[in-house]
Amino acid sequence: SPDLAARIAGMLGAATPPSVVKAVDGVDLDILPGEVVGVVGESGCGKSTLGRMIAGINPPSAGDIHYRGKSVAAMDNKTRRSFELDVQMIFQNPMASLNPRMRVEDIIGEAPVVHGLIKRGEQKEYVAGLLRQVGLDPAYAQRYPHQFSGGQRQRIGIARALALKPKVIVCDEAVAALDVSIQAQVLNLFTELRKTYDLTYVFISHNLGVVGHISDRVVIMYLGRVVEVANTDTVFNRPNHPYTQALLGELPSLDATRREYQPIKGELPSPLAPPPGCTFHPRCPHVMPKCKTEAPSLKGIGIRHLSACHLNDLPPEQRPAPLNAH
Ligand code: SF4
Numbered sequence: 001s002p003d004l005a006a007r008i009a010g011m012l013g014a015a016t017p018p019s020v021v022k023a024v025d026g027v028d029l030d031i032l033p034g035e036v037v038g039v040v041g042e043s044g045c046g047k048s049t050l051g052r053m054i055a056g057i058n059p060p061s062a063g064d065i066h067y068r069g070k071s072v073a074a075m076d077n078k079t080r081r082s083f084e085l086d087v088q089m090i091f092q093n094p095m096a097s098l099n100p101r102m103r104v105e106d107i108i109g110e111a112p113v114v115h116g117l118i119k120r121g122e123q124k125e126y127v128a129g130l131l132r133q134v135g136l137d138p139a140y141a142q143r144y145p146h147q148f149s150g151g152q153r154q155r156i157g158i159a160r161a162l163a164l165k166p167k168v169i170v171c172d173e174a175v176a177a178l179d180v181s182i183q184a185q186v187l188n189l190f191t192e193l194r195k196t197y198d199l200t201y202v203f204i205s206h207n208l209g210v211v212g213h214i215s216d217r218v219v220i221m222y223l224g225r226v227v228e229v230a231n232t233d234t235v236f237n238r239p240n241h242p243y244t245q246a247l248l249g250e251l252p253s254l255d256a257t258r259r260e261y262q263p264i265k266g267e268l269p270s271p272l273a274p275p276p277g278c279t280f281h282p283r284c285p286h287v288m289p290k291c292k293t294e295a296p297s298l299k300g301i302g303i304r305h306l307s308a309c310h311l312n313d314l315p316p317e318q319r320p321a322p323l324n325a326h
């Protein structure tokens with residue numbers, strides 16, 4: 001449907017050798033315009049790869065990404081360029097992505113001139129407006145990246161992305177490097193900008209708390225697979241997958257309803273040699289014999305709620321307590 005911001009379907013895998021890692025296996029996800037979709041998982045679970053594929057940076061080796069009804073792989077050059085402008089990415093470490101020799105004015109204002117979004121003569125005013133939008137003094141346009149704090153640099157990174165008038169922004173650990181108090185400020189900025197510019201976000205983080213703060217819907221990934229997709233409220237109040245429950249058990253919270261969940265145990269296995277069957281089985285408190293041999297598929301278990309766990313095939317009275325808790 002052309003109404004979707006993006007559709008990601010099929011078996012997406014990282015195209016880069018030597019890996020035989022299926023970074024993102026069996027993902028089938030529709031992102032609606034204006035929606036904030038959070039993607040959560042431990043590092044190495046494939047969530048960055050998924051983000052880079054959505055942003056068109058890494059092509060999937062199999063499967064397909066559709067943007068506004070068109071397959072990204074099949075786009076002609078013109079459509080492809082407009083897709084590349086429409087979908088911008090913001091990374092964890094703004095210092096690494098901001099050219100240290102360039103003034104902020106050029107860091108933010110050069111690309112929109114090159115892409116014909118503004119005229120050269122409009123650059124100064126355009127950059128000043130964007131700096132104000134992200135809560136920075138327009139006078140900062142004449143400074144260099146090293147003259148700013150981490151939080152300010154991330155604001156510059158955000159202004160640079162906004163300068164290209166994107167429709168979708170993929171944020172990969174965009175607040176992970178910041179102090180907790182600054183994280184909250186930058187998250188609030190993301191929320192404000194979403195309203196101002198009608199943005200769609202894909203918000204990738206290892207931190208379920210951060211993702212829950214900003215997202216309408218959450219995708220939980222484990223070892224390259226999506227294990228649960230649900231509205232944020234459902235993830236926090238009626239999580240289905242044992243891994244999602246374990247993630248909740250790790251959140252610092254005084255909320256008694258969440259204490260029923262145990263934090264995750266054991267080590268994350270190598271994504272190069274994922275366990276057979278359900279890849280979560282060595283760490284799952286509810287593992288059954290079938291889990292060791294058969295991979296559960298992602299199935300609808302409620303309205304816009306998907307989960308990949310064999311427990312859902314059991315009659316409700318046979319499911320373990322946390323799964324039936326609500
Ligand atoms: Fe646990 Fe089995 Fe469900 Fe995997 S399929 S999460 S091992 S109960």
Ligand code: MG
Pocket residue numbers: 043044047048
């Ligand atoms: Mg990552």
